[in-house]
Amino acid sequence: MRYSVFSLIREGLTGHAGWPRAWRNPDPKPAYDAVVIGGGGHGLATAYYLAKEHGMTRIAVLEKGWIGGGNSGRNTTIIRSNYLFDESAAIYNHALNLWKGLGRELNFNIMMSHRGVLNLAHDEHEGRQLKRRVEANRLNGVDAEWLDARQVKEFCPVINISQQIRYPVMGATLQRSGGVNRHDAVVWGYARAADAMGVDIVQQCEVTGIRVEAGAVTGVETTRGFIRTPKVACVTAGHTSVIAAMVGLKLPIQSHPLQALVSEPIKPLVPCVIMSNAVHVYVSQSDKGELVIGAGIDAHNSYTQRGSIDIIEHQMASLCELLPVVSRLKMMRQWGGIVDTCPDASPIISKTPVKGFYINGGWGTGGWKATPGSGHVFAWTVAKDEPHPIAAPFALERFYTGALVAEHGAAAVAH
Numbered sequence: 001m002r003y004s005v006f007s008l009i010r011e012g013l014t015g016h017a018g019w020p021r022a023w024r025n026p027d028p029k030p031a032y033d034a035v036v037i038g039g040g041g042h043g044l045a046t047a048y049y050l051a052k053e054h055g056m057t058r059i060a061v062l063e064k065g066w067i068g069g070g071n072s073g074r075n076t077t078i079i080r081s082n083y084l085f086d087e088s089a090a091i092y093n094h095a096l097n098l099w100k101g102l103g104r105e106l107n108f109n110i111m112m113s114h115r116g117v118l119n120l121a122h123d124e125h126e127g128r129q130l131k132r133r134v135e136a137n138r139l140n141g142v143d144a145e146w147l148d149a150r151q152v153k154e155f156c157p158v159i160n161i162s163q164q165i166r167y168p169v170m171g172a173t174l175q176r177s178g179g180v181n182r183h184d185a186v187v188w189g190y191a192r193a194a195d196a197m198g199v200d201i202v203q204q205c206e207v208t209g210i211r212v213e214a215g216a217v218t219g220v221e222t223t224r225g226f227i228r229t230p231k232v233a234c235v236t237a238g239h240t241s242v243i244a245a246m247v248g249l250k251l252p253i254q255s256h257p258l259q260a261l262v263s264e265p266i267k268p269l270v271p272c273v274i275m276s277n278a279v280h281v282y283v284s285q286s287d288k289g290e291l292v293i294g295a296g297i298d299a300h301n302s303y304t305q306r307g308s309i310d311i312i313e314h315q316m317a318s319l320c321e322l323l324p325v326v327s328r329l330k331m332m333r334q335w336g337g338i339v340d341t342c343p344d345a346s347p348i349i350s351k352t353p354v355k356g357f358y359i360n361g362g363w364g365t366g367g368w369k370a371t372p373g374s375g376h377v378f379a380w381t382v383a384k385d386e387p388h389p390i391a392a393p394f395a396l397e398r399f400y401t402g403a404l405v406a407e408h409g410a411a412a413v414a415h
């Protein structure tokens with residue numbers, strides 16, 4: 001059924017009894033042309049574009065829990081493309097362009113809101129670095145501008161620009177096309193659209209091993225039996241290195257907890273996304289009115305989906321400094337995810353030395369914004385067995401050649 005205002009009215013008048021299931025709940029088949037491991041946004045987007053653009057519909061997405069239960073359902077949904085290097089601008093801008101029409105394409109309201117993203121500068125060095133990034137962004141067709149402190153206040157009146165505080169706001173970059181969306185809706189929208197093209201989305205199905213014969217993938221062992229396939233696409237943020245180890249690959253990835261929290265709902269107060277690398281906090285306001293607040297990763301490696309108290313303490317102190325008006329707000333919920341980080345703070349989208357085994361991971365703290373672009377270029381890589389031109393710089397080879405895409409300045413706390 002197409003979702004529209006007419007179907008909404010019809011169902012509203014008939015007791016909402018006619019809505020069909022958004023996607024099937026199939027048992028896994030014995031064989032597929034390709035298997036995607038991981039039912040997050042990236043995995044489902046990969047399956048969607050494999051079916052839509054490469055005609056591969058005999059495929060399955062295998063998810064050990066429920067779709068969107070990983071980082072896709074745990075992130076703070078910040079979207080922007082103002083990274084420093086050409087390679088990053090290409091992939092994140094590709095994603096941003098896809099986000100713009102995605103709700104219509106998937107026939108699912110993903111609540112995309114291009115409300116603008118501010119990256120604050122708190123000292124002259126940071127200001128210089130951010131101004132340089134604005135110039136680099138413009139050369140790459142990324143919309144970016146520099147605001148001084150007064151202009152920051154005009155754009156986002158709630159920010160404290162007093163020069164008497166510990167880290168006074170000296171200015172900010174603004175990407176007006178950046179913003180937020182609804183992560184569950186993106187996951188569900190991709191799942192529904194992929195399912196409609198015949199993709200099997202199999203939940204509660206953990207991949208426990210990968211069979212390799214003569215250097216090529218022949219199938220996956222799962223908690224629901226063996227599945228034959230010549231192509232395995234690993235899209236398991238947080239567990240990328242665990243899956244890669246199943247084919248004997250050791251990746252330069254570390255997994256860390258990353259947490260976020262939301263406040264009680266309040267009236268509209270924060271009109272854009274505010275990020276600060278220096279004081280290490282970022283905040284936006286959800287459509288329900290909650291402030292959605294994030295910070296940096298826990299320093300230690302872990303696979304637990306929860307973060308440490310000291311991060312929250314620091315995060316709250318920073319928030320109160322930036323927005324003193326919220327200092328008496330109550331916090332409602334806190335949660336964590338596991339992010340897999342590469343040494344250069346850039347992702348891996350790559351073929352591997354094992355024929356038929358492909359990796360899309362290492363997005364660290366900031367992969368949500370890339371979801372459609374990542375799925376799109378990874379589907380190409382899997383279908384054609386050659387890297388999409390936008391994905392090529394993110395191949396595994398860069399860790400041997402040294403051609404790293406070092407994005408720590410643009411990644412950091414700033415998701």
Ligand SMILES: Cc1cc2nc3c(=O)[nH]c(=O)nc-3n(C[C@H](O)[C@H](O)[C@H](O)COP(=O)(O)OP(=O)(O)OC[C@H]3O[C@@H](n4cnc5c(N)ncnc54)[C@H](O)[C@@H]3O)c2cc1C
Nearest residue numbers: 038040041042064070071072075076078207337367368369
């Ligand atoms: C607190 C937090 C805030 C964040 N904020 C932002 C943000 O504001 N902006 C941004 O751009 N990014 C953000 N991120 C990062 C972003 O969420 C991730 O980069 C992105 O969602 C990764 O998507 P994914 O589909 O690859 O991973 P996931 O959604 O984690 O999906 C991977 C799936 O693989 C499954 N899986 C793992 N092992 C197996 C197995 N053996 N068999 C079968 N399935 C398996 C998992 O269950 C999981 O569902 C944030 C992350 C966190 C944790």
